[in-house]
Every structure is written in C-alpha cells, then in structure tokens.
Amino acid sequence: MEPIKQFSGRLAPLPINDIDTDQIIPARYLKVTDKNGLGGACFADWRYEADGTPKPDFALNRPEYQGAAVLVGGHNFGCGSSREHAPWALLGAGFKAVISTYFADIFRNNALKNGLLPVVVDAETHRQLISLAEEDPAAEVTVDLEAQAVILPDGRSVQFPIDAFSRYCLLNGVDQLGFLLGLDEHISAFEEAHPARVRTTAS
Amino acid sequence: MTNNGTPPRTLFEKVWDNHLVRPQTPDTPAVLYIDLHLVHEVTSPQAFTLLRERGLKVRRPDRTLGTMDHSTPTTPRNAEGIIPVLDTLAAAQLDVMRRNCADFGISLYDLGTDKQGIVHVIGPEQGLTQPGMTIVCGDSHTSTHGAFGALAFGIGTSEVGHVLATQCLLQNRPRTMAVRVDGHLRPGVTAKDIILAIIAKIGVGGGTGYVFEYMGEAIRALSMEGRMTICNMSIEGGARAGMVAPDETTFEYVAGRPYAPKGEAWDTAVSAWRQLPTDDGAAFDNEVVLNADELTPMITYGTNPGMGMPINGFVPDPDNMGDVSQRTALDKALRYMDLQPGQKLLGKRVDVVFLGSCTNSRISDLREAARFIKGRRVADGVRMLVVPGSQQVKAQAEAEGLHEIFKAAGAEWREAGCSMCIAMNGDQLQPGQYAVSTSNRNFEGRQGKGGRTFLASPLTAAATAVNGVISDPREMMN
16 A cells, blocks of 8 residues: 555535445445456446436535635435445545545544545534635645644644554555554464354354 | 453453453554454455455454355245346455455355355344454445444455554554433333434434444343344444443353354353443443334435434424534435435335344344235335345244245345445335335445435334335234
C-alpha cells in the first residue's frame, strides 16, 4: 500500500444521514472475485436511471464535482452490510477520504485498511463543510494525516481522531496483516494454552 | 468483587479477556483470537487472493467453515437433484469458492448438499456455535451467534484475510450497552417485534461503538431461535455484536448437535459456560430499557430499520422532526416509499411477502407462519416466497409437512439461501413493488432496485399474505 501523508482535493457534498453500504454499492455488483473496477458501481442506484443514463440532479454527476477527492456524507456514514466493496467502490470512484460526524464501525475498519480516510468532525464543522462544498465547488481542503487535521480554505485547521495503529500503518504504507504475522509465537503460545473446542473438519 | 476476588465483569468482558493473545496498548489494538471463522462466497475471494499473493496458508482450516448462501439460486432442483446456477457471474463466484476451499483445506457445505444454508443458520444448527466463543464472518449479521453468549461480529474482507492467515484480529475494545427488556410478550408479539422496537427507539446509529448485552425477563423467556432473531439485528442498531448470557435454554439447544461436546467433555463445557454470565455489580457503559408488556407487532415505514412503529401506528410527519437532517432523511424515505405523513399502514396493499433470511428462516419461524396459514390462502395478486434458512431446516419442515401447508396456500416453497433479503440471486422485487419481509434491511433497493420493503415478523408476514394488505396478526388469532 502507498503511504498516505497528506493530500489536497475538492469536496463533494452528499448530506444524507445513514448512508448504508447498499447505497454505496448495491448487492448485485458483489458477484465479483476482484476488488478493482468497482468505481462505476459506486452509488449506482442514486446515480443512474434504469436505462443507465446519469441522473443530472445527483451531486456526483454534476460537472463541478467531477474529480472531487473528499466526500462529505451525512451522519452515520457506512451503516449496514460489512461489504468491503464499499470502500473499494469509493476509492474506485476517486475518493481518498470521507467526512462525517461518525462512521459505522465495520465501514470505518474496512476503509482504514484500504487507505480511504474516514474523517470524523464535529457537527458544526460538518455543516460548514457541506455549505462550502455546495457554495464553492472549486474550494480545496487539505487532509493532513500526520497532523490529524483537515485544513480549510480559510486556513483553519480542524483536528480529527484516528487510532494510533491505523495512522502508523497508513503513514508508512504498512498493511496490518504483516503485524499479525509477526506475532506467530504469541499466537502459537495462545493456541497451546487454549486447545480447540470445535473442529470443523471432524464431525 | 466476585467470590474469587476479581472485579465483577460483564459477559462481553469475560469472552474478550479469554481470547486476548495480546492486550491493547496505546500504540496497538488488542490481538483477539478467533475460535470459529465462517466463510461464504461473496466476501472471501479477494482474501484468498491475498493469501496466494503472499504465499500464505490458512492457519487453522479446522476452525474455518465455508458455505454458499448469498448468490445461490433458490429455484427447484433438476432431475439429477442439482440446483442449476444460470447466472454466469454467480456460477463463477461459486466455482472460485469451491477451488479456494479445496486448495486451502477448508470444509465446504456446497450448494444443495444436506448441510448447506445461510451461514448464520448453519453454525448454530450444527452445534459449531457455542457459548464463550469468538466467531467472525465476512457478514454483518454474524451478530446472530451472540445469542449463545459468544462474541460474534461481522468483518470486512481484509479482516477475513487476517483471520485466514493468523486466526487473529486486531481490535479496539468496544464499549458495552445493557439492553434490558422487562415484562412479558403478549400473544401475537414476537422476538422480531422486540428488536424492531429497540432499533426504533435507539436509531440505526444508536449502538455504534458498542456491544449489546440483551437481558431481562422477556429475553430469558425467549427460545434460542427468538434470541438469534434479536442478536441478528444488533447491527441494524449500529452494534457490531449483541450477546445473551447462556442459560438452560442455551445448553438444551446445543446438546446433542453434531459438533457439540459429548460425554465428559459436555459436562466440562457446561461448567465453564455457567461462569460466563455478567457478574452482579459489573458496569455497562450505557443502558436502554424496554417493557415487553407494552409492545405490539412492529412494522417499518421507511428506508432504514430505525424507521419503525407499532403496526397500528401512523407514518410520522417530517414537519414534526426537530432536527433538519432527520426531517430531510424522513422526507426522502417517504418519497422513496411513496407514503404520506399520517397515513396508516394497516390495510396497505402489498405485492410480495418474503418469509426467510438469517433473521427469520429457522424452523420455529416456519412453524409459526405455517400454523397461521394452515387452512387459509395467500391472497390473489400476492406472491409469497418461503425460503428456509438451510437444507436442514428445509428437510425438517418437509418432515413436518409444513411445505404442503405453504404450497396448498399458494406460496412458493424454495431451496435454502439468503434469497430476497439481499436480492443477489434473481429473487427480487420489481421497481415500485411493495413487500412485507421478515428480513433485516429495508434500505432503498435492498430487495431489488426500486423495491419497497416493510420489515415485520413472520406472523405479520403471514397475516399480510392471507389478506393481501398489511395486517395485524392479533386480529386473526383465536
């Protein structure tokens, strides 16, 4: 995974509460065995008419939001299904970060493992970012992972929380599996002390 | 302090502590050992690819079990007894699942074989799901297994890879919420109504960051299958996991199942399980309380499971919502559902009734609905699908003649799988159709693009199927 330090980009507003992962990518697109190429399915049912033509009033179809790197969703972004296809689809659609007031737990974990930053801000900052995105689509924000901050066009810096381990992995481009593999001895010791209760291979 | 001098702990804390390979530190999450990993065709292929790319093996194939459920057809078998898979994408995905399980030495309950079924139905059914375990699966409804006093939660595909390779997960410790349901359920009111009422109360984000422990008189009185229905939908309240302390009901359910401990090992296991319930004086980070006596059958009116109300209620008015974002959300939901504020849902015509899903496809769900349907007919113009949760449930139902009751009433009796809950397999609503569904999600398009879902209990679903309009089952019970 490429290290992520900081990046700048435009905002796309999607101020809808409780955006679930079925909206981010509908289930009919999950019959794949690869994680690439899902960007076109991102928000497919909100984005396209039944005949496949883009709905002109949907924010992500509007010319001014093409190429936006930061999606500003409503409260409780990413609830529902555990499908990791959701962050894969958002990344495929060009997003590097999603901003909300809070994220569903599984989505947040999945996003962090793929280098899609879930950025939690307070309700007032959230409201301001939505307004900014709607009123000035050309405005850019900078997301600085090192500083754990979003820097607004007016220079204001807003801190966001991220757990130390995820931050370390993202800054260094290290994947979390490598860390777990390094604990082999600990895991073996645990297994010796806790013999199996069920064995799926022996009915 | 408890009898042995340790501070009082919750059920969750005990299971968590028992599985710590390494505790959480300021720099790293806890390393949690996973006892049982369930794998299905939709969320695992990319994880196996990761293992191949890095030359890794599955660390504990003996603690891993595969099944096929999400993209599998539920249409009838052919003359050779095979369930044909006509969707080429789904067929390819199922083939990849077969090859992955074969290459990595994982037991697989293949499509149409006698133990195949929805991943959260087969674990408990086979006795693989036991109290005190940690159980994960690339599926958010893994919370179902918490009904046994296991810590069970859904994970993403990257984490599926972690567990395949190391049998461990990196986890930050969640907070705990006590969800207490006092009192007694009235006739016609079921476990599904309890959980829909809880979610309506706390909202779809109310449990974010928490593990629920369901407790109280009404939970104790439930069967294991009722408890599974409740734990299943913990995720709809935002909680990754929900748990119920194991008791005699639990032990009785597990005893004698294929993977349950036998003989002396059983006695040892039960003694250990009796230590799991939350100690007196243990603290929760939060609490929510409901009274079962006050509950009625519930139904959802909107596009998330928190938009629910008593079945004889009225659709709320966005103008009465204080919060702007909530008003917008409700307005959007009602437009999608084509419902009016203040409207009653009782008497609303529906096109489809779906009885199935990991929430409500177990034998007791089918028995309850069949008892109601017996001697009645599915109303003209209504399509009713009955999809058993597993081949074992299907076989049991057929042994009891339940399939004949459903078929005689005009319902479709189908093969086991997730079916119209997730609508990946061709079982789906048409745009604009209304369904009463016993599943767990009423998101836009969840049951088919443009489809509109009312979530309810199997009893409400059965009553609605018979009348062709949304109906209160209590008015049709003797």
